[in-house]
Amino acid sequence: MGTGDPFGMPVTHIVTAGMGGMRTTGDLVAWLQMTRRMKLADAKAYVAKKLGIDLMDLVDEDVMYPLRKELGIGTVTPEAGGPEGIVAKSRVADLLGIEINSVKRFKAQME
Amino acid sequence: MSNSIFTRMGDGERVSMSPMEIRDEIRQGSASAAEMARIPVLSDSESDELFDIIAEPGRVVSVPHGHELIVTDDGIAECFAGSEADGGSGVSISRPASVLSYERALAADTGSLGHSDYSFKPVKAILDVELQAYHTISMLTTVPLFYGSQPNMGQYFQPDGPYPNPADLMPAGKIKEAQKAQEDAAEQLCADMVYIGRELNAMGCEGFNFDTAGSTGDAEFYATLKAARQLKQHAPDMAIIIGMASEFVLGMHGEIAFDGQQLAGLFPHDQVKLAESVGADIFGPAINVDTSRSFPWNLSKALTMVKETVARAAIPVHPNVGMGVCGIPMLLEVPIDCVSRASKALALIGKADGL
Numbered sequence: 001m002g003t004g005d006p007f008g009m010p011v012t013h014i015v016t017a018g019m020g021g022m023r024t025t026g027d028l029v030a031w032l033q034m035t036r037r038m039k040l041a042d043a044k045a046y047v048a049k050k051l052g053i054d055l056m057d058l059v060d061e062d063v064m065y066p067l068r069k070e071l072g073i074g075t076v077t078p079e080a081g082g083p084e085g086i087v088a089k090s091r092v093a094d095l096l097g098i099e100i101n102s103v104k105r106f107k108a109q110m111e
Numbered sequence: 112m113s114n115s116i117f118t119r120m121g122d123g124e125r126v127s128m129s130p131m132e133i134r135d136e137i138r139q140g141s142a143s144a145a146e147m148a149r150i151p152v153l154s155d156s157e158s159d160e161l162f163d164i165i166a167e168p169g170r171v172v173s174v175p176h177g178h179e180l181i182v183t184d185d186g187i188a189e190c191f192a193g194s195e196a197d198g199g200s201g202v203s204i205s206r207p208a209s210v211l212s213y214e215r216a217l218a219a220d221t222g223s224l225g226h227s228d229y230s231f232k233p234v235k236a237i238l239d240v241e242l243q244a245y246h247t248i249s250m251l252t253t254v255p256l257f258y259g260s261q262p263n264m265g266q267y268f269q270p271d272g273p274y275p276n277p278a279d280l281m282p283a284g285k286i287k288e289a290q291k292a293q294e295d296a297a298e299q300l301c302a303d304m305v306y307i308g309r310e311l312n313a314m315g316c317e318g319f320n321f322d323t324a325g326s327t328g329d330a331e332f333y334a335t336l337k338a339a340r341q342l343k344q345h346a347p348d349m350a351i352i353i354g355m356a357s358e359f360v361l362g363m364h365g366e367i368a369f370d371g372q373q374l375a376g377l378f379p380h381d382q383v384k385l386a387e388s389v390g391a392d393i394f395g396p397a398i399n400v401d402t403s404r405s406f407p408w409n410l411s412k413a414l415t416m417v418k419e420t421v422a423r424a425a426i427p428v429h430p431n432v433g434m435g436v437c438g439i440p441m442l443l444e445v446p447i448d449c450v451s452r453a454s455k456a457l458a459l460i461g462k463a464d465g466l
Binding site: 001002003004005006007008009010011012013014015016017018019020021022023026027029030031033034035037038039040043055056059073074076077078084085086088089092099100101102104105106 | 171172173174176177178179180181182183184185187188190191195197198200213214215216217218219220221249250251252253254255256312314315316317318346348349350392393424425426427431432433434436437439442443444445446447450451454455457458463464465466
């Protein structure tokens with residue numbers, strides 16, 4: 001992104017063009033760019049296939065809020081005791097079939 | 112269509128232009144980029160699309176459904192808690208509270224952490240503090256979390272660092288000595304960045320951001336590429352972003368090369384191929400803003416370079432779109448009319464994979 005005040009910079013970019021993070025599938029698509037070097041279209045297609053949804057559903061809150069709750073991969077409005085943080089990331093790694101460094105190190109400490 | 116369209120200058124000043132004036136600015140901005148970087152200008156249809164985005168009457172604009180992209184950041188996630196001169200909010204909250212607010216209140220796709228000086232050299236001295244902070248926050252966050260810092264090789268020169276200052280040597284005609292000082296500083300910088308990166312990886316870092324690479328010129332870009340290659344070989348599970356400082360690599364050394372490629376003067380469409388070759392996962396071009404030219408001129412120039420970079424890249428491209436780069440006016444409290452238009456244009460015309 002870049003520098004500037006939070007309202008002018010991240011808020012505006014996120015509202016204008018962002019995928020919506022945990023509100024939808026922004027974090028999931030980002031993981032594919034980071035771990036598989038996938039371009040945007042390929043990453044979106046990969047996530048949609050893994051979730052069994054259409055491409056347009058990737059940014060639809062009406063689809064993704066219940067689906068994220070069902071999968072236990074975290075929402076922006078968490079329920080107390082529900083999966084979030086490293087637990088949610090662990091499930092994301094399994095769901096997408098990727099290695100997440102923090103999850104790998106966390107699991108190694110649990111063994 | 113109104114005969115007077117609201118837009119801005121590169122320094123943020125509000126101005127009105129006629130449709131013909133805006134189209135002319137778009138044409139000239141693209142021509143300037145094409146001439147400098149020796150790449151194609153925007154097509155007529157792309158220029159028309161950019162005009163439509165700039166001329167939209169709403170204060171803010173947005174991409175159509177299905178054209179959303181990924182938003183990565185460079186220390187912005189913790190800026191609610193910071194007082195940095197480039198955008199900190201100065202709120203008295205903790206770093207974890209800031210990053211979690213960024214993740215959940217702003218619905219960001221990724222988050223990040225970085226030392227408030229945001230340079231590798233000071234990070235080395237307090238690395239344990241940063242490792243613990245990152246680890247604690249990464250246990251709480253669900254979105255990918257980067258650790259970012261700038262190579263900022265200028266901190267390695269006297270009086271701040273151990274090496275003779277090229278800015279003193281060059282005016283004295285000591286060109287070889289200035290080059291040697293930069294080569295020595297680059298090796299130390301590379302060693303420091305690799306050390307920090309290896310420690311972060313061992314702690315469980317998810318992503319590592321070389322931010323504003325090349326700010327001290329070609330020798331700094333050399334150090335960044337060398338460090339990225341070593342880190343990727345050692346830590347393949349830690350994603351790497353290389354984000355640039357400016358549209359072309361400054362030739363402060365002038366002759367330094369990486370894998371046989373002279374670095375001075377490289378534009379983003381060539382920079383990205385080197386980033387790819389060393390194993391970077393995401394590349395961030397930075398296209399300079401001319402504050403004396405208009406927003407349409409600057410955005411058109413940025414789109415011309417970004418579009419070519421994306422077309423040649425095999426990895427995701429996330430253009431830097433903070434104040435003073437990729438069309439955004441050089442203003443601390445950045446005007447949202449320009450930010451949203453730059454965002455939309457980079458997604459639709461630049462075909463960016465993220466911002």
